[in-house]
Structures are given as structure tokens and as C-alpha cells.
Amino acid sequence: MLITNDWWEKKRKEIKKTLGEKFQHTSLMQSTDIEKIVLNSGVSQAITNQQYLESTEKLIQQIGQGQKPVRTQAKKSIVSFKLREGMVIGCKLTLRKKRAWQFLFNLINFSLPQIKNFRGLPSKSFDHQGNYNLGINDLNIFPETNYDLTFKNQGCQITIVFTSKSAEENKYFLELLQFPFQKSKTVQR
Template identity: 45%
Template sequence: MSQSLLQKHYAEKVVPALMEKFGYKNPHQVPAIKKIVLNSGFSATADKNHVQYVNDEIAKISGQRPVTTIAKLSISNFKLREGQPIGCKVTLRGEAMYDFLTRLINIALPCIRDFRGVPTRLDGQGNYTLGLNDHTIFPEVSAEGTNATIGMDVCINTSALTDEEGRELLKLFGMPFRKTSSEVAAEEEAAAAATA
């Protein structure tokens, strides 16, 4: 079975770079992406057509059929009854995960209007969650004739033990993290020195 471009990139470029930076003795110590979970919720009062629409759109984006998540408790304030559908999720692993990550980084994120990078904050254990407001940034979805835009969470689960390792792993994959003010200042200084 042929490897995807990102899998080759991980083996050839990411593993050596992380071994050099963090001083790993063994390539198996190097953090890797284990899975990516796409999760989209909808209102408890959503009709069956909307539930089907969200499921179909997530299936187009991920290439896998999502699982509909169901309410475990009844909450009257939210007009929520036990057993009611409240969202859908899909878990990607292996080649499908790398294909999705390639499309997310190279195609979807640059399509966001006024895009300045994604937040750099991880969860404390090397995992990264990114919220997207509009699903039509993905090329598989046509913006024409859509009922509504769907928001979703993209959870990237890594084997990194710290946020620093997880951030560096995603950065080497090409994740366009937002630059801090100190990084911007350093780049401006370097540009000024080059022109002088």
C-alpha cells in the first residue's frame, strides 16, 4: 500500500528534526499523530432533515460515514430529551487521517477570509483542537445550494507528552500557527538588517 505524502514527510523530515531538537535516542520515542476526530453539534430542536444534512456534509469532508451522537440525559432548559440526536462525529486514522490533514493545512485553512494563522494553544498533553465556523472551506463541499454553514471541531490527538513537543510536531507538518508579537518583531528586525 502506497504511503501518502504526509506519511513520507513524517518519516523522512519530521522524525529526524524532532530527534535532533528534543534529543530522542530512539525513533519510536518521536511523537506521532494517532487520530483526528471531527465533531459537529446541532440544536436539540433540529429537525431530521438538518440532522441528515450535517451527517452528509461531514461524510463528504472526511470520506467516512459519521456516527450520530445521542443525548444521555434529559435537560428541560435546553429542550433536550434523552435519546435525541445532538451531533455527529467521525474518527480518522491511518491514511485517511493523513489525507484529511493535507487538505486541512494546504487547501481549507488558506481559504478562510483574513486568515492570520491558527491559535497556538494545546491542551496540556500535546493534543490540539481547532474550531472551524464554516465547512464550505473544504473543496469537497459546494457553497452553492447549501442549507446552512456547519461549524465543527477538529481534534488532533498526538502521542506527544508535552505541549512543546506537540506544537513542534504540528509545525513540522506545516500547521500555520499564529505568530507571536516577539516572532513578528524578530522577523521585522531581520528584514530591516537584510535591506540595510
């Protein structure tokens, strides 16, 4: 399902208003917002076979609504992995504005429910910058993916980058979007 410009702008303003009330901001501009979403996939098999990298690039492009990913290179050499500095070992894609909202909408409503025995995502996966990180082990959960392009152990890292460094505010932002966090376990005595 494609979201319209009106829907995501309306939802964004609604969430920012709710955040402003809860965290006592004097302006909507003080409330956190999604700056970008980064999809990053390292392909260790690319060292021996470039076709794996090309397949992953096509998949990431499909997941990212047609936007072309950028290849990433190794920053240092690791002899035991037969890896040399500058070798292409993965790809990444940055989604902004409407594409980021579209991806997040699809992730929450269509992709994450495809995971077997899914019990929610950890609520403690915020880094010191207030960004949320999650790893997907199987790219087949995305409905956009072409099964012919997938291979074993193919996953990606998803980073949701916020304008605020407050993990508490960013978590509440995701909760307002119905992000599927794990339910906290209560201790019974």
C-alpha cells in the same frame, strides 16, 4: 490533491527523525505522531428538524473522504433547550493513518486559506493531554463540501490526537508540517 502512501510515510519518518534530534530521543518510536483526527459537529437545530442532522452527516462524510460518521447523543437533559437525554444532536468522525494525513494536508493547504481575514491559528490550543483543538465556524471552507447541504451556523470541532502528551513536541510536529500558527506579536517601545 490525493497524497500517495509513499509521500505520507516519507514525510512522517522525516518529521519523526527531526523531532528525535531536537528532543534527544534514542529511537524514532519515542517521537510523537498523529494517532487520529476527530471531527465533531453538534447540530442544535436537529432537535426540531432532523434534516439538518442528515445534511451535516453528509458534509462530514464528504470532508472525511467518504468515511461514514457516527451519530452522537445528548448525555443529559436540558429543559431550557428542549433537550432530552439520548436525543441525537450531532455526529463525529475519526480519521486514522493515511486518511488523517490526507485531511491534515487538505486542511493546511486548501481549507484554512479559504477563511476570510485568516491570521493563523492560536498556538495555545493544546489540552492537558497534548492534543490540539480548533473550531471551524463555516464548513464551506472545505472544497469537498456541497453548498446545497450547508446552513447557517454550521461548524465543527477538530481534534488532532497525538501519541505524546508533550504539547511542546506536538506543536513542533505541526510546525514541521507548516501548520499556520499565529505569529507572536512583538511589543514595541
